[in-house]
Amino acid sequence: MRILLATTSGAGHFGPLLPFGSAFRALGHDVRVAAPRSFSAAVVRAGYPYLPCDDVPPDELAAAYEGAESKSTEEQNLMAAGVFAGLAPRAILPGMLAAFADWRPDLLVREFAELGSFIAAEAHDVPQIQVLVGLRRFHDTTKPVVDAHLGPLAAANGVSVDRLWSLPNASLVPTSFDDPGVDVIHRFRDDVAPLARSEEDTPLVYVSFGTVSAAIPFAREAFLASVRALADLPVRLLVTIGDDGDPADWAWAPDNVRVEKWVPHREALRGASAQVCHGGMGSVLGALTAGVPAVVVPQFADHPDNGERLVATGTGLRVGTSGMGESVDPDALRAAVRQVLDDPSFRVAARRLADEIAALPSAGGALDLV
Incomplete structure (x- = not known):
């Protein structure tokens, strides 16, 4: 099976996909990664074939985050959600559509903040799994912002943004560390186990x-x-x-x-x-x-x-x-x-x-x- 991993340009977003990519490869599947060009070196360094997408223009990104240092953490997170659901998918979508048309993956596994591939997969009728990159609160609280920013772009490509909220969610965060609530998240572990401990007298x-x-x-x-x-x-x-x-x-x-x-x-x-x-x-x-x-x-x-x-x-x-x-x-x-x-x-x-x-x-x- 051909499996496409999709990520934004951040190690903290790509990292949660890696255990899934490694496990899929071990099962014999063909795995490739689509990401912005600025992140291509990280993808290649991780050992995956890379499929290119465009980055958000730097001036647009700077304008979107202007004044962030004076905002509360909650306000900063909402600003980021606007970027991930608006500027980023608009830049990434053409590359994602090309990846689906040319490589024809059988499955998309995307980190939650990468939303251009969501539209591309829906447009090509390819099943997808979204991997949460943190606590469940960010999935739950960003819905209004994501719907407002992503909705028009999705609709322009014949896709309903409502589908985003019914996709299967996977996470590496264990239940007891995550936010309390009804658990509709499927939780997994990295197959690479921690090394045996080796401690000295001085901590x-x-x-x-x-x-x-x-x-x-x-x-x-x-x-x-x-x-x-x-x-x-x-x-x-x-x-x-x-x-x-x-x-x-x-x-x-x-x-x-x-x-x-x-x-x-x-x-x-x-x-x-x-x-x-x-x-x-x-x-x-x-x-x-x-x-x-x-x-x-x-x-x-x-x-x-x-x-x-x-x-x-x-x-x-x-x-x-x-x-x-x-x-x-x-x-x-x-x-x-x-x-x-x-x-x-x-x-x-x-x-x-x-x-x-x-x-x-x-x-x-x-x-x-x-």
Whole structure:
């Protein structure tokens, strides 16, 4: 079977598709990825054939997000929903229609925010599964914005936007970490299991702000402030700075701080006693899958919400509220890291989540949804 994965241009959106792509390939299916051209290198690096789509013009994107730093987290999320449901599908749709016409996939598996492929699949009568990239609240609360922005484009292509809300939903987020509610989400796990743990006497704290720290000035500043705040604790720090980072810029770091451009997530968490991150769902789920508690320093989008769920489940703490230029309180961050290291209840709760994740069905089982 030919299966098309479709994503917007963000590692946090593409990441949730990868376990499904790997599982489908292991079952013998032909899997390709359609995405904006700006994301083509990431697709190729992940080992998938790439089908091109256009990006949103930078000036239009900048105008859509103008003033975002002064908005609340909820308002920022609605602004983003407008971009994902309006500007992005208009730019992406021609490439998606070409992909369906030329390659003729039998199934579409798309991350929830990529909506151009939704229209293309409906227009070509191809079944589809949407993979949620975070908590269920973003699926539930963005419907009015998505309908308003996507509806006219869908209708112009003979598609009803109402179909979007009746598609099967898949997620890697376990039920107990997700928002409470009637569970109409089919939950799966990555087939790649976490590595066996290997700990030393001095605790290891893994610090990473994912792909955002090197790309966004305020996130980069928060990342640097977080490492400086933790460097004098009696711990070992493993700090990953991304492909665009320069280890030479970290010459100030003491001997207990190891700086790398990139370390495989599973390897980094193998010996970690705690993780400090920005709160992206990929980073949070990586920690929980490994049974490692996390401390979130939120930067934007769903980061504060994911931190809130860490607190609610007893699997971690959140330092700060909304990000977007909010300065890091070094004393609060040090206290939070000490707390998750010293209080065993965080590790117990994280390992309970890890067991729940391990018991989920393989991502390959998503094929049973269509």
